[in-house]
Amino acid sequence: MAAISSVLSAPAPKHDKLKALGILALNGMFDEMDAEAVLRQAVDELLPGDIAMVSSFGADSAVLLHLVSLVDKNLPVYFLETGKHFVETLDYVETLKQRLGLTNVIALYPDSADLARFDPDGTLWETDPDSCCHIRKTEPLEDVLSGYGGWVTGRKRFQTAERGVLPHFELTSDDRIKVNPLAYFTNEDVEAYKARHDLPEHPLYGEGYKSIGCAPCTSAVAEGEDPRAGRWRGRDKRECGIHFDFNGSIAKPVSQSSLHLFKDGAFKADPWKAWAEGDEPADVRYTHVPVSVFVEHRAAFLASPHPIGLQVNPGEKVEDIEGDLARFSSVAINFRAFTDGRGYSSARLLRERFGYEGELRAVGDVLTDQIPFMRRCGIDAFVVTNKATREALEKDALAEVPLYYQPIGERHEVPAGTRPFLRRPE
Ligand code: SF4
Incomplete structure (x- = not known):
């Protein structure tokens, strides 16, 4: 410990001090230390004076906020006011501020021009959660964080497989430090800490919300389920993007060109995936299950x-x-091959005979x-990987179909092969 103190007390600027120490050495030195x-x-x-904290004021935020109150009640604590929080979370912010005596909790709001441009009706979380x-x-x-040399997070190793190797200190690609005091905390440690210090629970915790983010993207979890399973449930999304990049910069949203689902006039994020060998019927969600597999495991x-x-x-x-x-x-x-027309018949059966909506x-x-x-047969969404097709959809430049050989649905259509003047679709 004496060696550590002498290194840390060297009269070097704070960033140089960190660089001299090296992130690996830093983790080695503080590996055995407790969170405080x-x-x-x-x-x-x-x-000192160059570090801030970001808190979601979620289910187990009280532990880190309590530690902050012991170390420095005036440490800047930023809260992302997304406009999508549960009312209970906003109440909890005030409860913890009062109870812990935190004097520097700062709400951060999204840019109103961004909201007006990208999410005018407030449903972006549904169609494109990464961008939301x-x-x-x-x-x-x-x-805000570009103004600090480091920031404190409440991430823990046990929360997801992706966080399984989380160290106490991480270096970002722009030389900032992420500090994870609770990295080694287990779920039991969190509970024990809360009980020891009599910390107030988030009002929704007792209702099964074990990890709490924005209301539209958070659901309760069942007994024994991963506490984070209720976040973006059914989506291929585990992190909000802020913590996503382990070593480097903050993650960016998915690019438009990586989206393949065309629906309602635009390419959008697709929550669905295909059934894979080894999937468990009872566990899959947002998965397209082949008819034969469904029949086999129907119950x-x-x-x-x-x-x-x-x-x-x-x-x-x-x-x-x-x-x-x-x-x-x-x-x-x-449609395994464009020459195979059986898919059109299936679509028509679903829409016209069975009334599938x-x-x-x-x-x-x-x-x-x-x-x-396909549209004529009732298909309303398309997963497109072909480049030319993608361009045609983006430009709204699909070819018109002036003649039909097979009438569909209840429309009055006269098939080609009858007299020419009768063949025009209505
Ligand atoms: S958690 Fe959901 S509502 Fe909140 S910002 Fe992300 S996608 Fe939007």
């Missing part, structure tokens, strides 16, 4: 509370699951020439 000592070293010794987190969390925070799928979809492969019969169609919020018809999407060999015909 790690925080105290960061705030008092390594980055970006404008509500990452950008406001980036502006398990019907008992599952999770949203599931259906995938209809060439040769599979939608008639086989007619009575269970209400179970699926999305049906994917697999959920999302009906085309996957597989989805090409520009086929899309107008």
Whole structure:
């Protein structure tokens, strides 16, 4: 310990001191230290006046905020006021401020021009959560944190597999330090700490909300479930973007070109994935399950509370699951080859005979020439990987179909092959 003190008390500027120490050495020195000592070293010794904290004021935020109150009640604590929080969370901010005597809690708001431009109706969280987190969390925070040499986070190793190797100190690519005093805390440690210091619970904790973020993206978890399973449930998303990059810069939202689902006139984020070998029927969610797999495990799928979809492969019969169609919020018809027309028949059966009203999407060999015909059969979403098709959809330049050989639905259509003057669609 004497050696550590002498290194830390060397009269070097704070950033140089950190660089001289090196992040590995830093972690080695403080590996055995408890959370309060790690925080105290960061705030008092390594980055005095140059470090801030970000808190979600969520289910276990009280522990780190209590540690902050022991070390420096005036440490800047930033709270991302996304405009999407539970009312209970906003109440909890005030409760903890009063109870812990925190004097420097600062709310950060998203840029109003960004909200007006990218999320005018407040539903971006549903269609593109990465971008929603970006404008509500990452950008406001980036502006503020660029003014600090380091920041304190409440992340813990046990929370997700991605965080399993989390150290006490991380160096970002722009030479800033992330300090994780609770990295080694287990769930039991958190509970014991809260009980020892009689810390108030988040009002929703007792209702099964074990990890709490914005209201639309947070759900309660079942007994024994991963505490973070209720965050972005059913989505392929685990972090809000702020903590995503382990060593480097703050993560950016997904690019438009990486989106393949075309629906309602635009490419958007797709929460659905395809069934994979080894998937468990009782556990999958937002997964398109092939008809044959659904039939084989029908009881398990019907008992599952999770949203599931259906995938209809060439040769599979939608008639086989007619009575269970209400179970699926999305049906994917697999056009394995553009020459195979069986998908059109499946789509028409679903829409016209069975009255299916959920999302009906085309996957597989989805090409520009086929899309107008797919639409005629009731398909309203398209997973597109073909470059030319993508460009045609983006430019709204799909070819018109002036003649139909097969009438559909209840529209009055005269098929080609009859007299020419009768062939025009209505
Ligand atoms: S957690 Fe949900 S509502 Fe909050 S910023 Fe992210 S996507 Fe938007």
